Amino acid sequence: MHNTVEKILAKIKTDKNLDFTEYRESTITRRINRRVLFSSVHTIPEYFKLIKKDAKELDTLAKDLTIHVTESFRDPETWEIFKKTIKEETQIRPNKKWKIWSAGCSTGEEVYSLASMYDDLNLKTTITGTDIDQACLEKAVSQPQYNAKQKNIHFCHHDLVQDEPLGKFDLIVCRNVLIYFSEILQGKVLHKFYRSLKPKGILWLGNSETLRGESATWFETIDSKARIYRKKRI
Numbered sequence: 001m002h003n004t005v006e007k008i009l010a011k012i013k014t015d016k017n018l019d020f021t022e023y024r025e026s027t028i029t030r031r032i033n034r035r036v037l038f039s040s041v042h043t044i045p046e047y048f049k050l051i052k053k054d055a056k057e058l059d060t061l062a063k064d065l066t067i068h069v070t071e072s073f074r075d076p077e078t079w080e081i082f083k084k085t086i087k088e089e090t091q092i093r094p095n096k097k098w099k100i101w102s103a104g105c106s107t108g109e110e111v112y113s114l115a116s117m118y119d120d121l122n123l124k125t126t127i128t129g130t131d132i133d134q135a136c137l138e139k140a141v142s143q144p145q146y147n148a149k150q151k152n153i154h155f156c157h158h159d160l161v162q163d164e165p166l167g168k169f170d171l172i173v174c175r176n177v178l179i180y181f182s183e184i185l186q187g188k189v190l191h192k193f194y195r196s197l198k199p200k201g202i203l204w205l206g207n208s209e210t211l212r213g214e215s216a217t218w219f220e221t222i223d224s225k226a227r228i229y230r231k232k233r234i
């Protein structure tokens with residue numbers, strides 16, 4: 001990684017307790033360059049000097065390093081395959097109460113889509129939506145996109161890089177988050193998911209994400225196109 005980019009990330013880690021050091025370099029550099037364009041300076045080294053004296057700019061940069069794009073039922077075809085998978089699971093255990101973790105849920109659309117889909121299938125759930133961005137979580141709570149009265153929905157702050165997994169789940173949904181991480185960091189986070197899933201628990205990733213290297217040995221594939229996997233007993 002570019003030496004000054006490393007220094008910028010070290011400053012964010014110290015000052016903000018946010019660790020982007022193992023995120024994909026191309027995304028990080030692109031996001032920093034974007035902030036350079038919006039600021040009064042012209043180069044990344046000059047920008048580093050700027051954030052050392054401008055706490056507000058440092059705040060903005062830390063927020064800008066994560067991408068929050070989301071929507072309800074994102075990638076609808078994939079949701080259809082996912083719904084079919086859950087329907088099939090339910091035929092084996094109809095009374096199961098699903099404990100679900102939506103990791104990197106941004107402003108909550110994914111959580112509310114899950115609640116709506118499980119409602120449709122008449123299944124009981126507890127859904128925990130987590131993110132590192134507090135403002136996103138506040139929006140998720142204050143602007144629910146689905147009247148999910150019957151559902152147990154919770155939102156809380158959780159950092160996939162620095163925090164321990166939240167508990168044991170039947171399903172972990174982590175879509176369009178790992179794509180921003182280096183391959184090494186993806187492996188570490190996938191191992192957290194592996195530990196956090198109950199036996200035979202399901203992991204659902206985003207359309208451009210996959211299991212590589214050792215992580216591929218921890219799961220079996222339920223549907224390769226929709227990126228749905230099941231925890232293996234190893």
Ligand SMILES: C[S@@+](CC[C@H](N)C(=O)[O-])C[C@H]1O[C@@H](n2cnc3c(N)ncnc32)[C@H](O)[C@@H]1O
Nearest residue numbers: 066067070104106131132133159160161175176
């Ligand atoms: C592109 S959004 C994906 C939202 C949703 N899962 C979807 O697929 O529409 C990525 C989210 O991951 C969150 N994120 C990034 N790094 C994270 C980390 N270390 N721990 C938890 N969430 C993180 C970001 O704040 C952002 O809200």
